[in-house]
Amino acid sequence: MTTFDVLVEVRLRPGIADPEGATVERALPALGFGGVRGVRMGKAIRFEVEAASAEEARRTAEELCRRLLTNPVIEDAVIEVSPPVRQAT
Amino acid sequence: MTTFDVLVEVRLRPGIADPEGATVERALPALGFGGVRGVRMGKAIRFEVEAASAEEARRTAEELCRRLLTNPVIEDAVIEVSPPVRQAT
Numbered sequence A, B: 001m002t003t004f005d006v007l008v009e010v011r012l013r014p015g016i017a018d019p020e021g022a023t024v025e026r027a028l029p030a031l032g033f034g035g036v037r038g039v040r041m042g043k044a045i046r047f048e049v050e051a052a053s054a055e056e057a058r059r060t061a062e063e064l065c066r067r068l069l070t071n072p073v074i075e076d077a078v079i080e081v082s083p084p085v086r087q088a089t
Helices: A019-031 A054-069 B019-031 B054-069
Strands: A002-012 A036-051 A075-081 B002-012 B036-051 B075-081
Touching: A002 A054, A002 B002, A002 B036, A019 A036, A019 B036, A019 B054, A036 A054, A036 B002, A036 B019, A054 A075, A054 B019, B002 B054, B019 B036, B036 B054, B054 B075
Parallel strands: none
Antiparallel strands: A002 A036, A002 A075, A036 B036, B002 B036, B002 B075
16 A cells, blocks of 8 residues: 545635635735735645555545535535655555 | 736644644544545635736745735745736736
8 A cells, every 4th residue: 555645625616705715805905915816715635545546545535525525515626646755564 | 917826725834733634534434534644734725916927926925925824833835826827918
């Protein structure tokens, strides 16, 4: 088995209200960030998965998103599986 | 000026307690995810920056992280600037 590093980005779906992002955006002009727009706040979740292959690690991450990490009504997830850096012995 | 898409991942620094990640991790064995470990919860913040170059967009994002998006005592940020997909006219 190999240990894969996984990064899941959980984002609000387009059209879903994002009050936290809107609050950040309202603060920007007063701080001098005139050219910043469209702020959307999401979650970045990192974890390690023991799996036989990157494909299996990705399937585990997808199942984990579906069952625990996201609310599919308002959120979607982008999963990134990094190449293994260590082998479990 | 060009519009760049920026993704900022805000992570808790190593060694900083992550109660949200620990709670997710405690739930995993009961859900059948035995091979998942080291869950860390962070933020994924997306926004658009109007800038003359990718370097300027990155500098704006770094300043924004420093002043508004992160608490540098407990968090660090990874900034990813995507190549522009549209030109402002």
